[in-house]
Amino acid sequence: MKTKTQLSDFNFIQSGYGYYKVTYTSPVTGKQWSTTVSDMTLIDATKNADKSKQKDLEKLKQICKNRL
Numbered sequence: 001m002k003t004k005t006q007l008s009d010f011n012f013i014q015s016g017y018g019y020y021k022v023t024y025t026s027p028v029t030g031k032q033w034s035t036t037v038s039d040m041t042l043i044d045a046t047k048n049a050d051k052s053k054q055k056d057l058e059k060l061k062q063i064c065k066n067r068l
Helices: 040-046 052-068
Strands: 009-015 020-025 032-037
Touching: 009 052, 020 052, 032 052, 040 052
Parallel strands: none
Antiparallel strands: 009 020, 020 032
């Protein structure tokens, strides 16, 4: 069964001006992936949005998982 990615699967820590350390935690396995994100449009579309779009959450998840 595939679960939808949710904003609660992510942890955001500001790590400088225009940078966030983003950690994604898999709700199924509990495994974590982290990376530093400087794409503030993506941060605004996920963390700072009233209602995050699924495509933006998936994009952020892929960035976390591919940039070890």
